[in-house]
Amino acid sequence: MLSTMQDVPLTVTRILVHGVQVHGRSQIITWTGEGEPQRRSFAEAGARAVQLANALRDELGVRDDDRVATLMWNNAEHVEAYFAVPAMGAVLHTLNLRLAAEQLAWIVNHAADRVIIVNGSLIPLLAPLLPHLRTVEHLVVSGPGDRAPLAGATARVHEYEDLIAGRPTTYDWPELDERQAAAMCYTSGTTGDPKGVVYSHRSIYLHSMQANMAQSMGLTDRDTSLVVVPQFHVNAWGLPHATFMSGINMLMPDRFLQPAPLAEMIERERPTHAAAVPTIWQGLLTELTARPRDVSSLVQVTIGGAACPPSLMRAFDELGMRVCHAWGMTETSPLGTVARPPAHAVGTDEEFGYRLTQGRFPAGVEARLTGPGGERLPWDGESAGELEVRGPWIAGAYYNGPGAEPLRPDDKFSADGWLKTGDVGTISPDGFLTLTDRAKDVIKSGGEWISSVDLENALMAHPDVAEAAVVAVPDDRWGERPLATVVLKEGADVGFETLRDFLAGEGKIAKWQLPERWTIVESVPKTSVGKFDKKVLRRRYAEGELDVTKF
Amino acid sequence: MLSTMQDVPLTVTRILVHGVQVHGRSQIITWTGEGEPQRRSFAEAGARAVQLANALRDELGVRDDDRVATLMWNNAEHVEAYFAVPAMGAVLHTLNLRLAAEQLAWIVNHAADRVIIVNGSLIPLLAPLLPHLRTVEHLVVSGPGDRAPLAGATARVHEYEDLIAGRPTTYDWPELDERQAAAMCYTSGTTGDPKGVVYSHRSIYLHSMQANMAQSMGLTDRDTSLVVVPQFHVNAWGLPHATFMSGINMLMPDRFLQPAPLAEMIERERPTHAAAVPTIWQGLLTELTARPRDVSSLVQVTIGGAACPPSLMRAFDELGMRVCHAWGMTETSPLGTVARPPAHAVGTDEEFGYRLTQGRFPAGVEARLTGPGGERLPWDGESAGELEVRGPWIAGAYYNGPGAEPLRPDDKFSADGWLKTGDVGTISPDGFLTLTDRAKDVIKSGGEWISSVDLENALMAHPDVAEAAVVAVPDDRWGERPLATVVLKEGADVGFETLRDFLAGEGKIAKWQLPERWTIVESVPKTSVGKFDKKVLRRRYAEGELDVTKF
Known part of the structure; x- marks a missing residue:
């Protein structure tokens, strides 16, 4: 029996339109290193995203699922690309600027990127790669930085601001299938070639709802999130999408990721939330110890990518910054678990122990542990097995290049389609994950x-x-x-x-x-x-x- | 270009399994009128739901999308039916016990219900209808109440507890299409015949995520929700599903909906949240004025179904109970808007004005206003038009009986499939709805x-x-x-x-x-x-x- 509900697709387009229409006042604040930061409302950024989509279609000829890559820091222009590219039906490909040149060129060629939007400050990284890139026809440069190294490029070079200036601020967005590709990101791949994860409109939409649930990060338009985790790293943990969905303000550090400017932007802009890997916070703690600042606005700090040492967690507690563990990977969009202690542990000796776990699975992520002999292990907090996960924002394959079948290596996916995370750990009876090792x-x-x-x-x-x-x-x-x-x-x-x-x-x-x-x-x-x-x-x-x- | 994400359906089954596995300690507390309330953990209720599914299949022969109706108050057994019936692939049909007997019989026949689960206290309402019900083969009775009036029934009569006792607590849940019917509810229909809205697994899942977003009701396992809004009325505003998704405790009043027992259960069980229509709160206020009680635990009171008079809102503010408007209808699952004031208005003179609106649209609900001549009106807070909405948990048709095509009356759905709400109002530039009249x-x-x-x-x-x-x-x-x-x-x-x-x-x-x-x-x-x-x-x-x- 079919339901009588409307069949409305879950798309990035819808998140964009909603963010502009209902949360137009919310802001993207981008650090500029000196003076006032750049402040751009969601309404302004949304209008510019529409102009960018028009430019990509009309000037650069971007069609259907052409790949548009970004080699950028966290900033307002990068957010504009985040929305313009998927909304027009193309595929955003975020490039990891920390990769070795050879790996980066391999990835661009494998994804067959037609366009790269690049921050001016990253031209020194991009220029030497250009002779090795086989599919790139257009380079779009945004922000300060010497353009000279691009002089000999065979690809056409555009200035971002010139390209979008005067373009229409409306676009007749295509009706998209929610399972269509919206964005892609390659895993850094410690063994073998990098592997591409292709996010769908559906997976991004659902992941954004999840991120905004009270049990997860749970932010609203009263919050400002300091997005330290790079936009080239698993969609900055989904924050640019989640923020447009709920009107959460974003504070973007651009290239100023050193402890001193981070401390300064926290003191001046008073974010309520931040997201980053532990090493960033370790550096920040040293900075704050040497030069104390008022960081009391930060009531929630999401840490992922690696476990936060207990000593660091306690040190931040003392500063009034509450660290909350989250676990995930490129293949999980990335929110797989969030370590909010369960109600019964709050205020007890158990609470800190729960905070040190990787966190609890949300309804959208099914989890199971597989033992050495392939057997299913119980959730008893003691039996350690490889973690396997299933869910609508979990990868079921890798991208295998234009026209080729998706790649499903046996050591990464089970026969019934679950992702083998490669992480070994235990799960408590109430669904908290503790990782103990890598499977390898x-x-x-x-x-x-x-x-x-x-x-x-x-x-x-x-x-x-x-x-x-x-x-x-x-x-x-x-x-x-x-x-x-x-x-x-x-x-x-x-x-x-x-x-x-x-x-x-x-x-x-x-x-x-x-x-x-x-x-x-x-x-x-x-x-x-x-x-x-x-x-x-x-x-x-x-x-x-x-x-x-x-x- | 297809994504590489897993194709995992959004189902009520998944909410059930998650609630039991991860939030097994959370509780359904059902008021019994005297002595201790009944306390049942999600783990226990979930196990009983599985037993109920086994009984419905093995003993009553429920198959595929057979309709299983409930004529029940808000209580733990009703929650068990909420999960057992959709998870097994059948369709839950909640019957409105406030309807006239004739209308109720019409609805049961139209939906072709095979089973009715009824609270013992509601037998006096059901018994006179029985001769008029053409499709009901089984009656399952739960809770106190004289069974004698059912003596002459042609349908087989079962005791709920006897029926589920000793049944297996595992069930090999079917893999369901997320667009499949999960539950149905008829609109009370002030004109014409009642109309059936059929919710899908997808719509219920997405609506539950939405309800749990911080911008919406935003509850966690640290909360207890007093669910006064009946389970027969738009799935109790989605609360039984939302609570299992996030481990929120439920306080269920059963048939004790009078102001005095409500005041007593608030004082004794200290819920943090409550949901009900304004008339219930008006009565409660009178009771609290006459016999003051400690209701300070209630920090959030969701009011819908009709606008809350400003005087009532202020009176509750003074008691420390913060009223939050929400708007919706049977056709909208029901959360269409929630009136959380925007960040810029908090603490200002504007705040109370925002709270008096029907609320702000979430990303999942698209809205437009249609003027007297069919023209689209701007969101300027002044132009009044009929509200039309679109979204994945909004109805696009009505149920037209077994085997028949869905019903799409022109006055209820636009040519492009939007729901015409029949409500006239304005929308502010930042997406807050104010209703001013009914279209008729x-x-x-x-x-x-x-x-x-x-x-x-x-x-x-x-x-x-x-x-x-x-x-x-x-x-x-x-x-x-x-x-x-x-x-x-x-x-x-x-x-x-x-x-x-x-x-x-x-x-x-x-x-x-x-x-x-x-x-x-x-x-x-x-x-x-x-x-x-x-x-x-x-x-x-x-x-x-x-x-x-x-x-």
């Missing part, structure tokens, strides 16, 4: 899993240990066993047996999980983003480069 | 509209006027003109010219809108729900029954 780093020992992260944290708690990385190495009897790789503090002199006894002490680590292979190294190899590079350690072990003691 | 009552005078309600309110402000109703009557020159029908207070003696001058005074009413036809009546005829029955007045005028003075 967990040690699979005799059908059980040992968390490399748990061993590392326990080792690093020893006063003589500077750093410790634990990796899985092959073992004839158990399949895999942990190898402990230890960096001692300068002048420290401690034996492996002492360290093993330390791990076993006070029930920190179960006996069967204790490593029997140990090695001292001068430093742990790191990836470009500063994480332990366990691939390198495993290779060194395999090639006999490490001096391993077994006992 | 507005006076269409020379291509302009005159609000009957404005004239009535202005007349009733005169100290000698007890009641006043204004209706449109035919006029050779202007098409229609207003007829003022006045009830004078006892002993009052005032001429029509004095009243007309009073209307014209201080710019209250524009000169061209002043009535030239006046009549005195002993009382204004009323409908069954206490509203002015303007149909009767128009008929009396047409038949020359009124003594009209024209000047």
Whole structure:
């Protein structure tokens, strides 16, 4: 039996029109480094987005699902592109300006971008790539920065402001299928080629509603959100869309991401909310300790991308800035969980423990844990398995290039279509996720899993240990066993047996999980983003480069 | 270009599973009139809903989109039916226990209900209907009340608790299309036959997300909602679904809707939110004035169904209970607007004015005003037109009986599929709706509209006027003109010219809108729900029954 409800698609267009019509007074405030920031109302930004859509169609010939890329900081023009491109039926492709040049060129070619909108300050990054870009016909430059390096470009170069000036502020938006592509973003891909996630109008719309639910970020037009998380990183966690849906003001740092200007913009513009990865906040805390400022406006700080150390969370509590963990990834749009403590824990000793988890799943995200043997594990807060998720804003495949079938690698998607997150963790009976390891780093020992992260944290708690990385190495009897790789503090002199006894002490680590292979190294190899590079350690072990003691 | 996102349907099933899994501790508290209320956790209610689904399928033979009706108060068992029936793929049909017996029988036959779940206390209402019900095969009785009147029923009679006892607490829920019917509700229909609105899984899911957005009701698991608005009235404004989505506790009054027990349950259970029509709150205010109680827990009171008089709003403000207007109808699921003042008005003189509007449209509800000549009117806060709305939880047709095409009357739906609400009002530039009249009552005078309600309110402000109703009557020159029908207070003696001058005074009413036809009546005829029955007045005028003075 069919319902009698209207069949109205969920589109980015609708979010744009609503933001302009109903929340026209709300503002995008972009930091300029000196003097007054740029202030642009949603009504103004919306009108400019319409002009941009007209320019892209009439001047640049953008059609249907042509890809329009952005290589930009967080600013009002980037928000304009966020709405103009999907609303006209084309696909916004946000480029990660932190990637290596070679990777960036690969991504632009793979997505077959026809247009790149670039901030003037990023021309030095873009110019050397241009000879390697096969599909880009137009470059649109916005904001300050020397244009000279673009002089030899074969693509046509446009000035953003000139391009949109005088264009109509109306556009007969096409009726779109809500499952149509709206935006795409490539995962940075620590292994293999980067993989493209293509968000639909539907997924963005639903994710925005979710972000604005009181159990989630729960902001309204009385709030101003400091959007530190880059717009090139999973749609800035969905904030530009969520803000237009509810009239939330945005404070955009543009390229001023250093602790001092961030502290200044918080004090001057008094945002009520902020979103960023922990390293940004660590830097801000150091800055605020050295030069105290009034940051009391910030009552909610969403932290994701990595776990926030408890010490940092407590330090911000003392400043009146309440940190709230969220977990997600490019494939999850990204809001997968938000760590609002449950009602019964508020004001009790349990509350802080809940805040340290990755958070609780909303109705839109189904979750399950898969154990070492492929079995489903219970939500008991103890059984650790790989997290798999399902939902209307979760990826079910990757983009495989123009005209090609979507890519569904077995190690990323289950046979029944769930996303394998590659994260290992536990889920409490009330739906709170705690991540304990990455699936590729967990040690699979005799059908059980040992968390490399748990061993590392326990080792690093020893006063003589500077750093410790634990990796899985092959073992004839158990399949895999942990190898402990230890960096001692300068002048420290401690034996492996002492360290093993330390791990076993006070029930920190179960006996069967204790490593029997140990090695001292001068430093742990790191990836470009500063994480332990366990691939390198495993290779060194395999090639006999490490001096391993077994006992 | 297709997105790479998973295609996961938005279903009531998902809300149920989530509520049980993640918010299992949250409670449905049902008032029992004496002693402790019944307390049932979402986990318990969810398990019982699963048992009910098993019973409906295995014992009663409910299949596919069979209609399962409820004739029940607000209580935990009614919530169980809310989830069990749609999740199994059948259609929940909530019956309005305030309707006349004849209308109720008509509705049950039109929907072809196979099962009715009835509260024991409502058997006296149901029993006399039974001989007229053509499709009902099973009656399931829940809660206290004499079963004797059902003795002669041809339908099989079951006890709810016996029926579900011992059934499995798992069910292999079917994969449903999100556009499939989940629930239906008939409009009370002041003219013509009642009309059935059929909600889809999608519309209920999206409406629940909307209700939980911070800009809307914005509740979390720290809240308890006193759900006074009946579950048979537009899904209790979506609260049972919204609460399971976010773990919000429900306080259910069952049949105890009188001011004294409501005041007692507020004081004892300390809900933070309540939802009801103004008349309930008027009664509560009288009760609280006579017998003060601690109602300070109620920080948000959603009022809909009719405008809340400003005096009532102020009185509740003084008690610390903040009233928030919402507007909607059976056809809008019902949340169409919510009157949260915009950020710039908070704490200013404008704030109270915004709170008196019907509220602001969310992103999910598109709105437009259509003038007397079919033209689109601007959102200028002044141009009054008929409100038309569009959105994924707005009806686009009515149910026309088993196997028949949906019904789309021209006076209810525009050619392009928008719902004509039948309400006349203005929309401010920032999207706040103010209703001024019903479309059928507005006076269409020379291509302009005159609000009957404005004239009535202005007349009733005169100290000698007890009641006043204004209706449109035919006029050779202007098409229609207003007829003022006045009830004078006892002993009052005032001429029509004095009243007309009073209307014209201080710019209250524009000169061209002043009535030239006046009549005195002993009382204004009323409908069954206490509203002015303007149909009767128009008929009396047409038949020359009124003594009209024209000047």
